[in-house]
Amino acid sequence: MDRRDRYPVRPDLWCRLQRTLGPHNFLIELILGGAVVESRRTRKKHELRERILEVAIRQVGERGLAATTVGSIAEEVDISQTTFFNYFPSKAVLVEAVIGRLSDLLGTVLADVGSGDEPAADKVLKLFEFAASLTTTQHRVLRDIVIEVVHESTLSERPSGNLSALHESYRTVLADGQRAGEIRVDLDATILADVVIGMFTSVFTNWADDVAYPISDRLNTFGKLAVELVARGA
Template sequence: MELENMPVEGRAERKKKETRRKIVAVAIGLIERQGFNNTTMEQIANDADIARKTLYNHFPVKEAIVEEYVREISRGLAQGTFDTLDKLPDIRSRLLAALDKAYEWVEINPELTGICLGYRLKNMSKGSGYSDGETGTQSIMAEIIRKGQLAGEIRRDVSVTLLVAQIDIMRGVVVMDWLKDPSRFELRPQMANIVDLFLYGAIDREGAQ
């Protein structure tokens, strides 16, 4: 595409994005210092130097701010993995790499993860979608599965969308269980088990031999 033909972002749109980024940065800073429950929307507006109405125009509740922050983290981690996909030999190693990187961050940030997942589940139960589309982890899993189908590593008669949804459900259940008591098991090894369950099913392959 010629540079002169590329769409130019308007000043109002740039300002809107800058304000959202500022809100997220201020809110996460407050939450990290004093905790989520002790942080109010009024504090966020004051520290961001914006009117409360402006804050609510961008985010209806503080959970939505955390969700956007986690989504941006997810996109950044996914991009880092995208750059290494072609260096990995098969679909299993690619899925393991993608999920290991994502859940390394989750293990360090259980509170933010729980807030984000709770907000998403609440919206899903109301039938609400996400205007920002898929998360970074979902996008990279879709690309990995697509590559796997093209290489003949994974069945092609099931859509990429459905396969991503399947692994999404499995990993979501594990994370919610882990969040109840992170000391009970290590999250990343369990995610490796989820990859094997997704690819090979529940059959005991060693016992079946």
């Protein structure tokens, strides 16, 4: 078998290397062959890491964070716990990855709520109402995410990236509403977004501190109040 057949290398590149280093220089094969093996190994590692994360996210959705264990994840993925720890050195590291992935998804979904052709005030109300419905259907998982996001923001003393993206999304919504004559214009859209997102996040902060906090009712109430505060003529 020709050596070129054993490695997925472009023929022109192979010939250039051969001409440069000579037809019998096995250094070429060692370098290129090693690169191929490393590339496959890297891909397989990434695939296994994603599989572990995928199973962890599903188990968290079904059981909650506390009841999701390293053992249950490793068993479902069909790997040893030693292999698991090669990818996630501790459950805390895994939890951070899970929360990061879920909060990214949640942030995207919430920001997307502000898209569409509805009036700006309706989009503001829709944000609160949609979040309220999520707290009913995904109560346990959502609260776990909220606690971690609030904790992250407190430690870093700055809003998380997802909250910043949500703020920017609704600043745009409110600015468009001002141009359409739907939203009050005596205050800048950035300030109005501060009000809306500040009210929105305060509800979740209270929920993170108190599991008995009436999160759904408060979101619906605060949504109506937010609309009253930003609507033209307020």
